[in-house]
Amino acid sequence: xxxxxxxxxxxxIANRLTPESCTLVIFGATGDLTHRKLIPAxxxxxxxxxxxxxxxxxxxxxxxxxxxxxxxxxxEATRKFSRTPLDEELWASFASSIHYHQSPFDETxxxxxxxxxxxxxxxxxxxxxxxxxxxAVAPDQFPVILGHLRKSGLNTASPGSWAxxxxxxxxxxxxASAQKLNGLVSxxxxxxxxxxxxHYLGKETAQNIMVMRFANSIFESIWDxxxxxxxxxxxxxxxxxxxxxxxxxxxxxxxxxVQNHLLQLLTLTAMEPPTSLSAEAIRDEKVKVLRSLxxxxxxxxxxxxxxxxxxxxxxxxxxxxxxxxAEGVPKDSVTETYVALQVNIDNWRWAGVPFFIRTAxxxxxxxxxxxxxxxSVPRVLFNQxxxxxxxxxxxxxxxPDEGVSLRMSAKMPGSxxxxxxxxxxxxxxTSFGKATPEAYERLLLDAMSGDATLxxxxxxxxxxxxxxxxxxxxxxxxxxxxxxxxAGSWGPAEAADLAARHGVTWRRM
Amino acid sequence: MSFSPGISxxxxxxxxxxxxxxxxxxxxxTRASLINLAIYNEKPGSLERNTEIIGGIAGEHxxxxxxxQADPKAAGSSAEAWITMHCxxxxxxxxxxxxxxxxxxxxxxxxxSLQSVVFSHLDSDLPLxxxxxxxxxxxxxxxxxxxxxxxxxxxxxxxxPSDQFDLIRRIAGLAEARTVLCDLxxxxxxxxxxxxxxxxxxPGTIPELRVIRELxxxxxxxxxxxxxxxxxxxxxxxGWKLSEPGQNPRFQDAQGGSVSVTLQESDGASVSSIGxxxxxxxxxxxxxAASDLYVTTAKGTSIPPSSRMVRAxxxxxxxxxxxxxxxxxxHPLYTRAVKAVQALWD
Numbered sequence: 001x002x003x004x005x006x007x008x009x010x011x012x013i014a015n016r017l018t019p020e021s022c023t024l025v026i027f028g029a030t031g032d033l034t035h036r037k038l039i040p041a042x043x044x045x046x047x048x049x050x051x052x053x054x055x056x057x058x059x060x061x062x063x064x065x066x067x068x069x070x071x072x073x074x075x076e077a078t079r080k081f082s083r084t085p086l087d088e089e090l091w092a093s094f095a096s097s098i099h100y101h102q103s104p105f106d107e108t109x110x111x112x113x114x115x116x117x118x119x120x121x122x123x124x125x126x127x128x129x130x131x132x133x134x135x136a137v138a139p140d141q142f143p144v145i146l147g148h149l150r151k152s153g154l155n156t157a158s159p160g161s162w163a164x165x166x167x168x169x170x171x172x173x174x175x176a177s178a179q180k181l182n183g184l185v186s187x188x189x190x191x192x193x194x195x196x197x198x199h200y201l202g203k204e205t206a207q208n209i210m211v212m213r214f215a216n217s218i219f220e221s222i223w224d225x226x227x228x229x230x231x232x233x234x235x236x237x238x239x240x241x242x243x244x245x246x247x248x249x250x251x252x253x254x255x256x257x258v259q260n261h262l263l264q265l266l267t268l269t270a271m272e273p274p275t276s277l278s279a280e281a282i283r284d285e286k287v288k289v290l291r292s293l294x295x296x297x298x299x300x301x302x303x304x305x306x307x308x309x310x311x312x313x314x315x316x317x318x319x320x321x322x323x324x325x326a327e328g329v330p331k332d333s334v335t336e337t338y339v340a341l342q343v344n345i346d347n348w349r350w351a352g353v354p355f356f357i358r359t360a361x362x363x364x365x366x367x368x369x370x371x372x373x374x375x376s377v378p379r380v381l382f383n384q385x386x387x388x389x390x391x392x393x394x395x396x397x398x399x400p401d402e403g404v405s406l407r408m409s410a411k412m413p414g415s416x417x418x419x420x421x422x423x424x425x426x427x428x429x430t431s432f433g434k435a436t437p438e439a440y441e442r443l444l445l446d447a448m449s450g451d452a453t454l455x456x457x458x459x460x461x462x463x464x465x466x467x468x469x470x471x472x473x474x475x476x477x478x479x480x481x482x483x484x485x486x487a488g489s490w491g492p493a494e495a496a497d498l499a500a501r502h503g504v505t506w507r508r509m
Numbered sequence: 510m511s512f513s514p515g516i517s518x519x520x521x522x523x524x525x526x527x528x529x530x531x532x533x534x535x536x537x538x539t540r541a542s543l544i545n546l547a548i549y550n551e552k553p554g555s556l557e558r559n560t561e562i563i564g565g566i567a568g569e570h571x572x573x574x575x576x577x578q579a580d581p582k583a584a585g586s587s588a589e590a591w592i593t594m595h596c597x598x599x600x601x602x603x604x605x606x607x608x609x610x611x612x613x614x615x616x617x618x619x620x621x622s623l624q625s626v627v628f629s630h631l632d633s634d635l636p637l638x639x640x641x642x643x644x645x646x647x648x649x650x651x652x653x654x655x656x657x658x659x660x661x662x663x664x665x666x667x668x669x670p671s672d673q674f675d676l677i678r679r680i681a682g683l684a685e686a687r688t689v690l691c692d693l694x695x696x697x698x699x700x701x702x703x704x705x706x707x708x709x710x711x712p713g714t715i716p717e718l719r720v721i722r723e724l725x726x727x728x729x730x731x732x733x734x735x736x737x738x739x740x741x742x743x744x745x746x747x748g749w750k751l752s753e754p755g756q757n758p759r760f761q762d763a764q765g766g767s768v769s770v771t772l773q774e775s776d777g778a779s780v781s782s783i784g785x786x787x788x789x790x791x792x793x794x795x796x797x798a799a800s801d802l803y804v805t806t807a808k809g810t811s812i813p814p815s816s817r818m819v820r821a822x823x824x825x826x827x828x829x830x831x832x833x834x835x836x837x838x839x840h841p842l843y844t845r846a847v848k849a850v851q852a853l854w855d
Contacts, residue, residue, distance in 0.1 A: 009706035049819035052710035093818035126711035
């Protein structure tokens with residue numbers, strides 16, 4: 001037997017890379033993300049034995065509190081937000097690995113004492129010198145934190161160990177700021193150790209897009225402009241800005257949703273088969289899609305993009321105020337809460353196929369889906385008039401009610417020939433009763449395992465911003481294109497017109 | 510509470526009667542199926558017991574269930590069938606998801622012709638998992654096993670494990686069969702293997718795996734095969750060769766060192782305690798009676814003392830079956846684990 005460097009007992013236990021012991025330092029540990037997502041995810045991983053036992057969590061934040069107080073707060077949050085009920089004994093076992101480190105982000109001393117704590121964890125818990133830094137803070141805090149990590153030498157690992165950083169979105173607010181941010185991160189951590197989280201990629205159904213396309217021969221052979229008429233990608237939510245007005249009004253739907261989540265879904269839908277399942281091979285193909293997006297500039301933007309704001313209306317029968325009436329939103333805000341755009345991918349596979357992307361707040365119903373509409377059958381036999389025969393539509397539902405459905409035509413029973421659409425429906429929840437893990441569980445394990453497949457690479461982020469910037473630039477030149485729609489409606493008439501110009505109607509979700 | 514296999518139907522009209530059942534249930538019920546799960550048992554009353562099991566798992570793993578209670582030694586030939594559905598509420602609007610169940614009571618010739626009587630009622634294009642709740646008997650019938658994608662059994666119940674392992678190896682080796690062997694006893698040991706593997710995720714502990722000198726295991730009565738499978742797994746993963754068979758065997762490790770193994774019966778979980786002593790450290794895993802947690806410990810000359818808890822699933826048939834169905838894939842480590850302790854089965 002050769003020298004053991006990996007745990008031989010792990011083979012065959014789980015079909016994934018094994019996460020490695022490390023110290024996880026969460027900057028912004030008193031924030032919402034830590035309480036609602038990160039700690040509940042880590043608790044569930046620990047409870048299932050998926051987290052290496054030595055993993056040590058250090059919450060780094062400015063507020064004064066003891067580790068005991070911090071654990072108590074996290075316990076309450078986990079009780080509320082965990083997908084599995086909190087077990088007192090399990091929590092006690094898990095919580096013993098959590099420590100609070102109080103320090104301003106800009107004080108060198110705080111990083112020196114952090115070093116001491118991490119070295120102590122290496123000695124006492126066996127974290128092996130591995131470091132995972134999670135920047136759960138606003139981007140304006142990145143420079144100071146990254147600068148101090150470098151100054152303290154915490155960005156480099158000792159031989160045989162690693163130091164990685166997880167960066168939360170938004171990755172900038174435009175291409176220039178994203179480049180600056182990426183430049184800043186890359187001065188401190190190499191790209192291979194930088195993990196940019198887009199939690200949409202951690203969702204089971206987003207991961208299933210590749211499986212569906214490349215593990216089923218029936219789809220890939222018709223996945224091109226010869227067979228597909230158009231594609232609609234929609235992310236709708238009934239919620240308004242809900243206390244995020246300060247951020248949202250400077251961002252808008254384009255930056256908040258399209259630049260990251262929806263363009264990521266677009267790349268998964270349109271990418272070529274990667275040469276392997278490695279992170280680089282997959283991300284190479286995704287970035288090619290972004291590079292193939294036909295840029296939108298000047299007047300093209302006003303032809304192909306509709307922006308709108310919701311006004312007061314009804315959601316689930318309850319009156320809700322308009323966007324400009326929300327607390328913290330300027331009365332003359334022109335920030336879009338609705339955006340619909342038609343984009344083209346200029347490559348061999350997708351030439352001539354319009355892709356429609358739509359996202360909005362205060363929609364009647366929430367949900368994210370990708371709908372692929374196939375071309376109609378020839379105007380012979382059952383389709384001589386070209387009317388009345390619905391196209392085949394394949395819908396991949398990302399959330400909620402994750403699943404896939406296929407609409408096809410069938411003959412109604414009877415002596416006359418009447419053709420009606422029928423739907424074949426696959427629901428994850430119906431077929432697989434097992435609860436799916438939260439996206440953050442998967443993503444945290446991947447970062448500890450060194451698997452960057454489900455994280456955005458620098459060039460992906462920057463290509464996406466380059467595309468979005470063209471639209472934002474055009475919007476800055478005028479604001480009279482801003483449309484309005486009533487909260488609880490499916491969007492403005494202008495969006496319907498945009499689709500209609502391509503002979504398309506927006507899907508009713 | 511008794512569990513009925515449902516409405517009695519003529520064997521020739523099973524599909525028609527199932528169709529009627531769906532028509533009568535209206536639009537609120539959705540049929541779902543991932544697999545055909547057939548369960549074969551030769552004991553009276555098994556249809557009711559297995560109906561209860563299916564009722565417990567169908568909500569999490571949609572299927573067409575085919576239950577068979579057979580009496581192959583009976584004279585003549587008789588066959589009876591029943592159908593039912595297991596439905597679970599899916600949403601707040603009252604919609605439910607349903608799995609179908611077809612039950613057969615077969616005797617004599619009918620019980621010896623499973624493939625013609627039973628397997629003509631499979632949901633086509635879906636894999637067939639056959640849970641064999643009886644002893645395997647020679648001769649191995651290739652015509653039967655070629656239908657089976659996954660063969661489920663529980664080696665814990667075997668009175669003669671050596672012969673039974675030999676027979677399932679022959680089934681898996683049939684040229685015309687692609688059957689995956691799924692020992693529920695192996696599935697039962699998975700949480701223990703996971704928890705034990707977790708101890709050695711810490712870099713400092715890995716070298717100790719090369720210098721293990723003693724392995725102690727406490728198992729529940731009638732779970733010696735579960736414990737032996739775990740010993741076989743460790744032996745295979747760590748390159749141990751059996752050097753002294755017996756109740757408490759010895760192995761030789763890859764460096765020529767000796768490893769003593771002690772298996773003790775103790776009430777409680779199937780495997781309630783494992784102690785591993787290496788040259789420089791001691792590792793432990795324990796599960797108290799009625800507890801749903803494993804506690805693992807590690808301590809050594811260069812390993813800081815540590816302890817942690819992880820969830821231990823209930824060791825009920827429902828949980829084990831669901832875990833096995835959810836995992837899928839082949840189990841190459843199982844075959845190797847069985848081989849590593851082959852001489853210890855009797």
